[in-house]
Amino acid sequence: MEPIADKKRAIFESMLELVKEKGFHGTPMSMVAKRAGVAAGTIYHYFDSKEKLICELYHYIQQQVIEIVKHEDCTDISFKECFFNLWYALFTYYTEKPSILRFFEQFVNSPYNTNKDEFGKDEFHRLLFRFFERGIKEGHLRPVSPKILGTLAHSNIISTVKIQASGRLTLQDGELEQIPLILWDGMRNR
Amino acid sequence: MEPIADKKRAIFESMLELVKEKGFHGTPMSMVAKRAGVAAGTIYHYFDSKEKLICELYHYIQQQVIEIVKHEDCTDISFKECFFNLWYALFTYYTEKPSILRFFEQFVNSPYNTNKDEFGKDEFHRLLFRFFERGIKEGHLRPVSPKILGTLAHSNIISTVKIQASGRLTLQDGELEQIPLILWDGMRNR
DNA sequence: GGTTGTTAATTGAATGTTCATTCGGTTTGC
DNA sequence: GCAAACCGAATGAACATTCAATTAACAACC
Numbered sequence: 001m002e003p004i005a006d007k008k009r010a011i012f013e014s015m016l017e018l019v020k021e022k023g024f025h026g027t028p029m030s031m032v033a034k035r036a037g038v039a040a041g042t043i044y045h046y047f048d049s050k051e052k053l054i055c056e057l058y059h060y061i062q063q064q065v066i067e068i069v070k071h072e073d074c075t076d077i078s079f080k081e082c083f084f085n086l087w088y089a090l091f092t093y094y095t096e097k098p099s100i101l102r103f104f105e106q107f108v109n110s111p112y113n114t115n116k117d118e119f120g121k122d123e124f125h126r127l128l129f130r131f132f133e134r135g136i137k138e139g140h141l142r143p144v145s146p147k148i149l150g151t152l153a154h155s156n157i158i159s160t161v162k163i164q165a166s167g168r169l170t171l172q173d174g175e176l177e178q179i180p181l182i183l184w185d186g187m188r189n190r
Numbered sequence: 191m192e193p194i195a196d197k198k199r200a201i202f203e204s205m206l207e208l209v210k211e212k213g214f215h216g217t218p219m220s221m222v223a224k225r226a227g228v229a230a231g232t233i234y235h236y237f238d239s240k241e242k243l244i245c246e247l248y249h250y251i252q253q254q255v256i257e258i259v260k261h262e263d264c265t266d267i268s269f270k271e272c273f274f275n276l277w278y279a280l281f282t283y284y285t286e287k288p289s290i291l292r293f294f295e296q297f298v299n300s301p302y303n304t305n306k307d308e309f310g311k312d313e314f315h316r317l318l319f320r321f322f323e324r325g326i327k328e329g330h331l332r333p334v335s336p337k338i339l340g341t342l343a344h345s346n347i348i349s350t351v352k353i354q355a356s357g358r359l360t361l362q363d364g365e366l367e368q369i370p371l372i373l374w375d376g377m378r379n380r
Numbered sequence: 381g382g383t384t385g386t387t388a389a390t391t392g393a394a395t396g397t398t399c400a401t402t403c404g405g406t407t408t409g410c
Numbered sequence: 411g412c413a414a415a416c417c418g419a420a421t422g423a424a425c426a427t428t429c430a431a432t433t434a435a436c437a438a439c440c
Contacts, residue, residue: 007389007390022301023299023300023301024215025214025215025301026301028424028425028426029425029426029427030424030425030426033392038390038391039390039391039392040391040392040393040426040427041390041391041392041427041428041429042389042390042391044426044427044428045388045389045390049426049427050426050427102299105295105299106296106299106300109213109292109295109296109299110213110296111212111213111215111216142368142372144365144368144369144372145359145361145362145365147353147359148353148359148361148365148368148369151349151352151353152346152349152350152369152372155345155346155348155349156342156345156346158345159341159342159345160338160342162341163337163338163341169335169337169338171335171338172335175334175335175338178332178334178338179334179338179342181376182332182334182342182376182377183376184376185375185376185380186371186372186373186374186375186376186377187372187376190375197415197416218398218399218400219399219400219401220399220400223418228416228417229416229417229418230400230401230417230418230419231401231402231403231416231417231418232415232416232417232418234400234401234402235414235415235416239400239401240400240401381440382439382440383438383439383440384437384438384439384440385436385437385438385439386435386436386437386438387434387435387436387437388433388434388435388436389432389433389434389435390431390432390433390434391429391430391431391432391433392429392431393428393429393430394427394428394429394430395426395427395428395429396425396426396427396428397424397425397426397427398423398424398425398426399422399423399424399425400421400422400423400424401420401421401422401423402419402420402421402422403417403418403419403420403421404417404419404420405416405417405418406415406416406417407414407415407416407417408413408414408415408416409412409413409414409415410411410412410413410414
């Protein structure tokens with residue numbers, strides 16, 4: 001990850017917050033510019049178009065998530081430990097940056113997401129699936145496609161973040177810890 | 191569910207398909223009108239605005255999902271059977287109507303969703319949570335908040351539909367059946 | 381250190397397009 | 411005949427993008 005120009009980062013942050021608050025529509029470039037503290041024209045010095053800006057932002061963020069997976073997927077400790085570490089690392093990341101989760105969710109279901117990146121071809125999914133493949137190979141997890149396990153696990157994390165973030169429900173003592181356990185108990189080989 | 195005027199239904203269907211293909215932005219009212227086979231002005235005979243149309247469509251669809259839950263949540267058979275029936279019923283419903291799932295996902299993360307309906311206050315979630323409450327009370331499920339179990343279960347179903355719908359992955363023989371089992375094994379009381 | 385030239389960064393008003401919505405008029409059903 | 415349903419061109423606002431003009435950065439040269 002090479003360093004990013006200050007202005008570029010400011011534009012990214014601005015877009016991120018506005019998308020969280022108002023969605024893709026509802027955030028005109030003029031507003032992005034204003035909050036970023038630059039002129040409208042400046043954005044077009046860095047990005048070809050609104051669409052490009054959004055796509056680049058997506059990849060920029062995804063890179064951060066990839067770093068987390070890489071960091072937690074090590075062979076020094078047992079698979080089970082890795083599994084729980086990864087669960088909590090991603091949970092914490094999304095929880096601390098609610099605008100990112102919201103942006104993601106909007107992006108993947110939007111026409112900006114010209115997902116020609118076949119599923120499992122982008123680096124995040126490749127890493128995720130490789131991790132679960134290891135779990136299967138080592139006999140910890142059910143012999144189901146790692147793509148299934150990976151997808152289910154990730155959606156489990158995201159749901160948990162959403163439950164908590166919405167404030168709909170305050171998790172009782174020890175309830176949060178139950179959730180990765182539920183996931184593990186379901187997926188583990190028996 | 192009282193019967194809906196033909197035109198109204200046509201407008202709903204049109205919006206649904208277009209949102210799937212092009213997202214909320216990207217679907218002008220003129221196009222909705224065209225595909226529905228009505229004039230632009232006609233839409234405004236039935237709906238106050240684009241926003242209202244979208245919100246009504248959301249509730250219209252949600253009603254269908256509610257019917258499914260009501261249908262499967264009966265006390266004639268064991269909870270476990272109900273659980274699997276419900277899982278498959280929802281899975282089948284979303285699978286057969288991909289435009290609906292896509293619309294939902296876009297809607298909940300959009301500014302149209304002025305979700306003042308507190309979580310768990312809309313009928314769908316009330317029913318869903320009540321169902322899981324029963325499972326806990328009868329001792330089948332872990333004693334965790336039914337809201338958590340309900341949310342996790344629903345997101346498990348939706349992920350499965352998405353895996354399959356994206357064509358990313360063809361489920362092998364018996365793999366689909368593993369998924370509700372994974373969910374059940376994780377949530378069940380031990 | 382100051383002068384000059386060159387390129388990159390930045391500005392924000394102007395442009396042109398795309399829509400949601402309106403409304404005066406027409407058709408349909410009763 | 412009358413009301414409700416329907417039409418679609420016209421309106422006006424919102425917005426992405428452009429561009430001519432301005433400023434900062436910085437190197438080369440004396």
